[in-house]
Amino acid sequence: MSDSLNYAYYPGCSGTGTSIEYDMSTRAICAKLGITLNEIPDWSCCGSTPAHTVDHTLSSALSARNLALVEKMNLSTAITPCPSCLTNLKTATHRMGKDEFRDDVNKLLDTPYNGGVDTKSVLQIIVEDMGLDALKSKVVKPLKGLKVAAYYGCIMNRPPEVMNFDDPEHPMAMDNILTALGATVLPFPLKVECCGASFGIPRKDIVMSLSGKLLDAAQDIGATALVTACPLCQMNLDLRQDQINSANGAKHNIPVFYYTQLIGLALGLDEKELGIDKLCVSPRKVINDIGAEDAS
């Protein structure tokens, strides 16, 4: 295993709460794959969507405090599982390339950030730094017979000049990972359509409609599970699936995994360690069917 798989790790707030299983499974698979995660000591919130809707300098300052902490760690790359955190960290870096903006941001900070940190998603380093062949060689329990739709959400890859990873309209990173794990990845037309994001609380109707479409599409193509890379997408599709069914007169019962949980299962890790029991829609039947003789 390469020594270079060594990163600063930014879990993000939801990783300590509503998406704890994403953080758990990320840490578990990285340990197994020889990827070293050094949690940024005393990291703080990136400000998420609300900060950038108020002011861009404030938003970038909230991110830059964390990037300045990474500079002190003498690590060149910070990784995060969460696309929303990633967008904020990357946008801050991108905008702070301009002197005037950087000065404005640094005025708000105790410790100025000089712009020396690269930020990536955990997904990106698995695909690019580690590589699919290395991942495939560690699979002990192929996900044979599991038919999945890979759903990336809206901001993992967009806008392309900021995110700088994979295709903005038709990303393949998760598809390729899941194929390497032995799953059957179905062509999912709504890969990058928005799920309704953080409107679940203030405008639930929006999430019911947009996430409802995603579940309908997953069912239409014959997927038995959805796979996500975003805490907000996962929460809207999983925790709110009953609400969506009630609102839309649907009867979906589709488990919604984090892709890291499926990597973990294929690596033979314990379900408990991957937070499988934290999912709301039970994935029991889908997991039991993996590798079954009659699975096609």
Next chain:
Amino acid sequence: MEIVNITKSYDSSFVKQVEKESGQNMSHCYQCGNCTAGCPYTFVYDQPVNQIMRLVQAGQKETVLKSKSLWLCATCESCTTRCPNNIDVAHIMDVLRHMARREGYAPVPTVKSFWDSFLSSVEKHGRVFEIGLLASYIAKTGRFWTDVDLGPKVLPKGKMHFKPPQIQGKEEVQKIFNRFKEESRK
């Protein structure tokens, strides 16, 4: 259909301000409609995003800043990604929200309350305290029934903490907010 007399109501300083804050050239928009074609939120907007772009070009400050669309944009980046003239449309929507806030418009109060509650939580604790955020949102809006059905699903899973997060840099984060407020007053 609303008829606007542009000669009378064109506000050139508004157009310049949007361009300055967003770094975008509004005249690059030729109304192809690609942003609206890809926008998942048109079904709840009062003005589709391409019309927001056109209204900004036409200097219609009040019509733009009172639009609900500004508060219902999720910054999903479809418009920015698909604009054939490389206009960062989502950035413009964000900047218009900033301006609407400064001018005191909040036509979708629940969304503003949610974002405000979120940021108060970050300001107070340095990280988001999810249960505290929900409580603050409910206190602000009086919507006591918000997601009560989700409690039994999420609480037994141990995914929500009842105590706020504790980080050493809490005061450092508070200072970011304080300095931001000071700078905004200048």
